Amino acid sequence: MSKVQFIRKEEKKYHDFCYEKYKLFEEGSWLYKPVKTVIDLLLMFEGKTNLKVLDLGSGVGRNSIPIAQEIKNKNGKVVCVDLLDSALDKLKLYSEEYEVEEVIFTIKADIGHYEITKNEYDLIVAVSTLEHVESEDILEKVIQKMASGTKNEGINCIIVNSEVEEIDIETGENLDAMMEVNIKTEDMLNKLRAIYDGWEIVNQLVKPLEYKIVRDERDVILKTNAITFTVRKK
Template sequence: MGNKQFEAARKAEAGYHSNFYQNNELFASGTWMSRPMPMVMDMLERLLAHKEELRVLDLGCGVGRHTIPIAQRLAKTKSEVIGVDLLDEAVDGLRKYAKEYQVDHIVQAVKADVEHYAVEPNYFDYIAACSCLEHVSNKQAFMEAIDRLQAGTRTGGIHCITMSTNVEEKEINTGKEIEPLIELNLPTAEAIAMLEDAYEGWNILLQEHVTQTIEEEKYDEPTQFRCELLRFAVQKQ
């Protein structure tokens, strides 16, 4: 993807998410953020079976779909939950909901681009990167981001990754297929191969992909977003 295409994709994604956060409350029924992904909470419980206090990083956190439920689960411990997002609306929203759900004492909201976010070495026990790594600029940036996340993870720590792959978009009213505006649109098989290669030596806890379809207001015309949602969870040995 060239620079102009990347900027167009980044602008479209930012506009869609900013508008969505402004017009929908966290956990609103009928939206994609009505509840956390079960795998995110399942992997958290896997860690809590052996450790009471955790350092958690939620990349591409939005307004807290996962950050808030994780923080609620850890609220009575001396844990730390950091949510990172590029959008002001997301960071401001996370701070608002952390107060509303009374978890602001352990939640830190950080504005940063995932592609360039510096991760402290050997620091985190749990890193969730849900629907964010496909928003880096290219394959090299994708692999470099994973390298940083791995270096920032303690032994026994878990990474929980979801990615939209094989993305297709079409206009709902006309059925016309359009060129997807997403920064890194990997074929599912290639994304799996890259993750398996990057996480060689880690224990794979979950690997699956399912078809997902969402109606969006991202362009001038309402569109249908279709992808293979890749779910990948691994534990550092």
């Protein structure tokens, strides 16, 4: 088993566990609420109709369901791409529960190889997903496809982890971080700035974070520099 295959196996195990144990928008996990940065972006589309949104690595709809609720009465559409059946099955159930099933369109695919139609979307969101493509080269290609797939005046919102560490709480041992792409913060920022050269930077932020997760029934502290990078196509 390759390193990427092993990481994906462990990540699938972790996400399947979370999606089964924790309910969307209930306290107790990162599924509790959407990312404020993402939801606040909808204000920039005030008064617009027929918005088309792409959520890459949508999971169970933490961000896509609130987006769908906002654009439901404006003839909007949210395309949700994820590789995990557990995520897409829950997303379909939650979209019915929150009465946005006619707005949400699910696609099972690896975002690293998902084709994005040129000039198709008003908003493309990738939250904590780009670090899970197979390599740095594929990461760059995905971001380039995001840029190409965005309409004029459209927005890309990327939240991506960098310099990730995982530490066993009980032993203090440094573990292999379960991230396919784990590079220096400045290197990631340089990639983003280069690809989006000429775009308007709406928001650029690096925030050190740490939180507790479970790996193979062990409590682990995950440390990361979380990069928020939001840009508008001129």
